[in-house]
Amino acid sequence: xxxxxxxxxxxxxxxxxxxxxxxxxxxxxxxxxxxxxxxxxxxxxxxxxxxxxxxxxxxxxxxxxxxxxxxxxxxxxxxxxxxxxxxxxxxxxxxxxxxxxxxxxxxxxxxxxxxxxxxxxxxxxxxxxxxxxxxxxxxxxxxxxxxxxxxxxxxxxxxxxxxxxxxxxxxxxxxxxxxxxxxxxxxxxxxxxxxxxxxxxxxxxxxxxxxxxxxxxxxxxxxxxxxxxxxxxxxxxxxxxxxxxxxxxxxxxxxxxxxxxxxxxxxxxxxxxxxxxxxxxxxxxxxxxxxxxxxxxxxxxxxxxxxxxxxxxxxxxxxxxxxxxxxxxxxxxxxxxxxxxxxxxxxxxxxxxxxxxxxxxxxxxxxxxxxxxxxxxxxxxxxxxxxxxxxxxxxxxxxxxxxxxxxxxxxxxxxxxxxxxxxxxxxxxxxxxxxxxxxxxxxxxxxxxxxxxx
Amino acid sequence: xxxxxxxxxxxxxxxxxxxxxxxxxxxxxxxxxxxxxxxxxxxxxxxxxxxxxxxxxxxxxxxxxxxxxxxxxxxxxxxxxxxxxxxxxx
Numbered sequence: 001x002x003x004x005x006x007x008x009x010x011x012x013x014x015x016x017x018x019x020x021x022x023x024x025x026x027x028x029x030x031x032x033x034x035x036x037x038x039x040x041x042x043x044x045x046x047x048x049x050x051x052x053x054x055x056x057x058x059x060x061x062x063x064x065x066x067x068x069x070x071x072x073x074x075x076x077x078x079x080x081x082x083x084x085x086x087x088x089x090x091x092x093x094x095x096x097x098x099x100x101x102x103x104x105x106x107x108x109x110x111x112x113x114x115x116x117x118x119x120x121x122x123x124x125x126x127x128x129x130x131x132x133x134x135x136x137x138x139x140x141x142x143x144x145x146x147x148x149x150x151x152x153x154x155x156x157x158x159x160x161x162x163x164x165x166x167x168x169x170x171x172x173x174x175x176x177x178x179x180x181x182x183x184x185x186x187x188x189x190x191x192x193x194x195x196x197x198x199x200x201x202x203x204x205x206x207x208x209x210x211x212x213x214x215x216x217x218x219x220x221x222x223x224x225x226x227x228x229x230x231x232x233x234x235x236x237x238x239x240x241x242x243x244x245x246x247x248x249x250x251x252x253x254x255x256x257x258x259x260x261x262x263x264x265x266x267x268x269x270x271x272x273x274x275x276x277x278x279x280x281x282x283x284x285x286x287x288x289x290x291x292x293x294x295x296x297x298x299x300x301x302x303x304x305x306x307x308x309x310x311x312x313x314x315x316x317x318x319x320x321x322x323x324x325x326x327x328x329x330x331x332x333x334x335x336x337x338x339x340x341x342x343x344x345x346x347x348x349x350x351x352x353x354x355x356x357x358x359x360x361x362x363x364x365x366x367x368x369x370x371x372x373x374x375x376x377x378x379x380x381x382x383x384x385x386x387x388x389x390x391x392x393x394x395x396x397x398x399x400x401x402x403x404x405x406x407x408x409x410x411x412x413x414x415x416x417x418x419x420x421x422x423x424x425x426x427x428x429x430x431x432x433x434x435x436x437x438x439x440x441x442x443x444x445x446x447x448x449x450x451x452x453x454x
Numbered sequence: 455x456x457x458x459x460x461x462x463x464x465x466x467x468x469x470x471x472x473x474x475x476x477x478x479x480x481x482x483x484x485x486x487x488x489x490x491x492x493x494x495x496x497x498x499x500x501x502x503x504x505x506x507x508x509x510x511x512x513x514x515x516x517x518x519x520x521x522x523x524x525x526x527x528x529x530x531x532x533x534x535x536x537x538x539x540x541x542x543x544x
Contacts, residue, residue: 002535004489004500006542007461011531066512068533254540 014069018224018286019252021259022279023073023112024060025200026053027207027215027272030079036087038094042101045084049076049105052214052269057110059266063259071259072421076106077205077217078116086128095135096142103143115205117148120195123157123444133163136170140185141177147188147203151195153390155397159193159445164390167191168383168439172406175375179408182416186405187338187370191386193393193400198273199329204366204401215272216264217329220256221279222248224286226316230294241295242315249276249319257324275329276320277365278312280340282423288312288333289342300335300343300360301352309333310363330399332365338418338425339370347426354385354428362392367401372416372425375408382406384435387445395448456506457486457535460519464528466497474501474530477522481515483508497528502535 013019033044057074064071081098089095099117106114117139119129136148150167153159171191175183190203197208200217207215229248233240256274264271280288289300295308313332321327335357337343346352354371361367367389373382386402393400407416410427417424462470471488478485483503490499505515516532523530 001487001502002459002538002542004491004498006538007459007500008491008493008498010538010541011461011463062513065516066534067537068531069537251541255537258536258540 011068013222013225017222017228018281018283019222019255020070020072021256022219022221023075023200024056024071024259024263025075025077025205025217025219026056026267026269027077027198027211027217028052028079029207029211029213030081030084031209034084034087038088038097041085041088042098045098046101046105050109053109053111055267059263063262063266067258069255069259073112074110075200075202075205076111076114077200077207078114079209080118080120080206081116082119082126082129082132083209085132086126089128089131091131092135092138095132096138099139099143099146103146106145111145113145113147113202115147115149115202116207117146118150118206120151121160121163122151122154122193123160125160125163133166133170136189137173137177137185140174140188147190147205149190149192149195149204149206151192152386153193153394153445155194155394156447158447159387159390159394161387161439161444162442164386165380165383165439167386168379168381171382171404172379175406175408182410182418183375183405183407184418187403187418187422190401190403193390194398196329196399200275201277201279201330203403211272212270214269216260216267216269217272217275218256218260218263219275219277219279219329220252221277222252223278223280223288223291225252226278227285227287227290227294230291238311242311245312245315246319249316250323252276253320253323271326273326273328274320274324276316276324276327276331277329278316278333280334280336281421282339282341284341287340287342288335289340289346293342299346299349299351301346301356305356306359306363309335309360313364330365334366334369335360335364336370337428338372338416338423339421340423344424344426347428354430358388358392361389361400362396366399367393367403369401369403370405370422370425371403372405372407372410372427373430374411374427375406376411377406377430378436380434380436380439381430383439387439391445455504458503458505458512458515459533459535459538460501460503461531461533462499462523462528463496464523464526467526470497470526470528471499473522473526474519477519478503481508481510483515
């Protein structure tokens with residue numbers, strides 16, 4: 001029988017250490033909604049989302065009450081929209097109309113965010129993909145809860161540099177169109193390499209074509225819990241350190257597993273995966289950076305950071321896979337800057353640079369995330385940063401991503417404010433040297449060889 | 455069997471257990487196990503109860519228990535046992 005100390009431990013994780021289930025994300029396929037008439041397309045999509053997700057929020061709240069664990073967000077991911085809008089959308093206004101319909105539909109349901117205003121163009125782009133990508137600055141400026149992503153490369157296909165270059169311009173334009181709100185549009189746009197089909201986390205969530213008609217994916221979170229237990233093993237060996245992280249990751253993931261099973265049962269939708277990521281929030285103590293400090297770094301960015309993060313990420317996975325039979329999505333430690341007070345402090349202290357963050361992304365999920373840079377950064381430089389990050393993903397067979405915000409009218413020394421889960425970010429300096437001749441070349445970077453690994 | 459864990463946390467006063475037990479008896483909820491301890495000066499009590507024979511819904515038991523807790527100046531929580539089982543048992 002459960003003992004009182006186990007009950008106290010669990011409740012302390014929730015009440016004092018910010019343990020939560022970050023999201024229940026319902027993936028919905030829109031492939032059967034395609035139509036050549038824009039109004040009919042919008043109706044089909046709206047009806048399908050309303051039909052499948054009408055109970056998502058009440059069920060999430062009910063499970064949260066019964067288990068005593070917060071479920072912070074209820075989200076929806078959809079088929080990359082460029083796959084269903086091809087015949088119906090002919091201009092940016094058409095895409096904005098679809099996006100506004102989605103925004104209204106999920107607001108009606110009380111759903112927090114929808115992801116999947118996306119295109120998967122890792123090898124080549126269709127006319128529909130390009131039209132969608134070009135509509136993103138307007139879509140992101142005119143909607144609140146819609147997230148967009150573009151997958152520009154993969155280990156199997158190489159990197160589509162034509163789209164990488166285009167994304168440099170799109171990110172700049174998105175920043176300009178939301179200049180009045182510290183370029184917030186860019187916080188809802190992520191550029192990915194090796195994007196997973198079942199990711200429940202935003203902004204990169206979409207419902208891939210390999211998925212069923214509808215599915216429940218759950219993302220857990222709990223950096224505060226890991227940080228707290230590591231406080232008890234200061235000065236101990238790596239073996240003790242790793243064992244402690246694994247045990248904690250196991251416990252956190254089991255909560256996610258239970259929530260996912262219950263949600264799937266009550267919503268009558270199959271369970272997909274648990275994403276066992278350590279996802280920080282701006283709340284004090286809910287920080288991946290704090291875990292790195294607890295492992296032994298003065299600030300993230302200090303020498304040893306990449307090794308500490310690699311260790312952390314690996315133990316989280318090892319503990320998590322024991323806790324759930326179906327692990328997927330991104331599954332690892334997230335290192336966003338604006339969403340993690342410890343990362344913000346490290347930037348302000350001068351410990352953490354863009355280059356060190358890039359190195360850190362080689363060993364963890366996911367990439368350069370929620371990083372504010374000067375508004376006057378050239379589009380080609382942003383494309384260069386995307387190309388670097390994509391190359392890391394392509395060569396290392398992992399997901400990488402760039403969610404970077406060239407904050408219009410702001411420069412190093414200023415701050416960008418977003419509020420809520422998005423937090424705030426100090427503007428970070430970017431390498432000033434030019435890469436335009438590189439990114440302006442046409443075509444693709446070929447897929448890498450899979451042997452002779454060195 | 456429909457097992458729920460009730461926890462009571464707060465400053466120790468006379469009659470906390472009596473009050474909670476009375477409510478449970480009135481609502482046909484059977485107590486399977488009780489334990490209590492003091493953590494950092496706070497009274498901690500845990501009960502494992504079976505709600506299978508109660509006519510009340512989980513939500514209303516949870517709401518009423520929480521109200522009783524407020525009246526006594528302690529926090530009373532009701533959670534389904536599965537969350538603890540999942541976390542602490544392989």
